[in-house]
Amino acid sequence: MAVIIEKHATIGEAQRALGSDAVYLGGGTILMRDINAGVVQGRVIRSTDPALTQIRAVGDGFEIGAGVTMTAIAQHAELAFLHPVVRAIGGPQIRNMATIGGNLFAEPPYGDLAAALLALGARLVTGGGQARPIEEFFRDRKRAGLITAIHVPRLRDSKSFAFHKVSRVKPKGVSVVSFSAFLPRDAGRLRGVRIGCIGLGPGPLRAFSAERALEGQVLDQASISRAAQLVTDGMEPPTDALASSWYRREVAGVHLKRLLERMI
Amino acid sequence: MALKPVTFILNGEPKAAFTEDGQNLLDMLRRGVGDLSPKYGCAQGSCGACTVLINGEPQLACLVLAEAVEGLSLETAAGLGNATLHPLQEAFMQRFAAQCGYCTPGMLMAAKALLNTNPRPSRDQVIEAISGNLCRCTGYEPIIAAILDVAEGRQAP
Numbered sequence: 246m247a248v249i250i251e252k253h254a255t256i257g258e259a260q261r262a263l264g265s266d267a268v269y270l271g272g273g274t275i276l277m278r279d280i281n282a283g284v285v286q287g288r289v290i291r292s293t294d295p296a297l298t299q300i301r302a303v304g305d306g307f308e309i310g311a312g313v314t315m316t317a318i319a320q321h322a323e324l325a326f327l328h329p330v331v332r333a334i335g336g337p338q339i340r341n342m343a344t345i346g347g348n349l350f351a352e353p354p355y356g357d358l359a360a361a362l363l364a365l366g367a368r369l370v371t372g373g374g375q376a377r378p379i380e381e382f383f384r385d386r387k388r389a390g391l392i393t394a395i396h397v398p399r400l401r402d403s404k405s406f407a408f409h410k411v412s413r414v415k416p417k418g419v420s421v422v423s424f425s426a427f428l429p430r431d432a433g434r435l436r437g438v439r440i441g442c443i444g445l446g447p448g449p450l451r452a453f454s455a456e457r458a459l460e461g462q463v464l465d466q467a468s469i470s471r472a473a474q475l476v477t478d479g480m481e482p483p484t485d486a487l488a489s490s491w492y493r494r495e496v497a498g499v500h501l502k503r504l505l506e507r508m509i
Numbered sequence: 510m511a512l513k514p515v516t517f518i519l520n521g522e523p524k525a526a527f528t529e530d531g532q533n534l535l536d537m538l539r540r541g542v543g544d545l546s547p548k549y550g551c552a553q554g555s556c557g558a559c560t561v562l563i564n565g566e567p568q569l570a571c572l573v574l575a576e577a578v579e580g581l582s583l584e585t586a587a588g589l590g591n592a593t594l595h596p597l598q599e600a601f602m603q604r605f606a607a608q609c610g611y612c613t614p615g616m617l618m619a620a621k622a623l624l625n626t627n628p629r630p631s632r633d634q635v636i637e638a639i640s641g642n643l644c645r646c647t648g649y650e651p652i653i654a655a656i657l658d659v660a661e662g663r664q665a666p
Binding site: 247248249250252270273274277278280281282289291316335336337338339341342416417 | 530531533552553554557560566567568569571572573574576577619622636637638640641642
């Protein structure tokens with residue numbers, strides 16, 4: 246079977262065309278690789294709807310079209326909290342092509358931005374127009390349908406979010422692990438802690454044990470040490486070409502500690 | 510399989526070509542248009558040898574769907590220099606920045622994209638700009654030096 250490309254002018258048409266048997270082509274950095282390799286066959290849907298590449302301020306946050314590139318996010322002043330994340334992804338060419346929507350579907354070792362969105366409690370807008378919590382999406386990515394936009398909250402405190410990536414090659418290395426920490430504070434105590442990571446499981450995950458160690462606490466050396474000690478509890482870090490499971494378990498806490506210390 | 514017509518600007522000149530479903534831009538440029546300057550390396554976005562500028566932005570031709578460049582402006586290394594070499598080409602020669610030469614067209618286009626938007630980059634900015642381009646001869650230092658030569662005006666534009 247060959248590849249059949251279908252272009253649709255609107256998101257709605259693309260959503261209907263996608264059905265259950267087709268795949269969606271965004272920036273191409275994942276899917277074109279598989280088309281080149283002959284791994285992907287059959288119907289491939291793409292859309293030129295301009296809504297997919299827009300960034301809009303809405304209510305208490307931003308609606309980022311799923312087709313917005315890493316470069317476009319890096320150039321958007323109000324999305325400064327995401328700049329350290331998107332600048333650490335790929336090289337310039339990849340950042341000019343890869344999209345925020347595509348990163349949600351990236352397989353390890355990719356997905357730094359997806360984990361950051363998980364930490365931020367982003368909501369994903371589907372072709373039907375509903376916004377759903379990102380956790381629902383990660384429970385079953387294959388059945389997600391078309392993601393058209395991503396809602397990210399506006400940060401009340403710019404220091405409440407930070408990102409740390411560990412890679413062997415700089416610049417442009419893939420993540421051995423990366424952490425994204427969202428630590429909102431209320432009267433000095435952490436309330437609503439969310440930590441996203443990649444490299445410690447089969448895809449982007451929340452570090453629930455570390456989150457529990459920090460929730461309700463003051464961010465200090467004692468709470469940071471506890472979170473760092475517990476971070477891989479309940480996780481099964483993978484062994485792959487980048488690092489062994491043992492190594493990831495050993496260093497995860499060290500890197501989480503470095504990130505959290507920057508946020509004191 | 511039906512062929513689709515695509516029209517675009519290549520190095521300042523209007524071009525038309527046919528593309529097959531699923532064909533990437535690199536393949537269309539090389540086989541359909543005859544521009545052999547972008548190189549076929551990994552076909553998975555790792556090496557940067559196929560770097561071309563699309564509306565001024567460096568992208569990887571192997572990961573761009575050929576039919577998606579309808580109406581867009583493309584630049585490849587074949588468009589650098591005319592009767593005389595482009596300053597980047599001249600600087601690459603002076604610095605002996607090409608060993609096997611396979612990465613060179615991609616390096617040149619990544620460097621051109623950098624200098625178009627930032628004519629006086631720092632060394633770190635040069636390194637960042639070519640971080641998506643692999644040189645398997647590992648000859649990065651002469652490449653960085655050549656780009657900095659042009660940036661600092663030691664190569665007359």
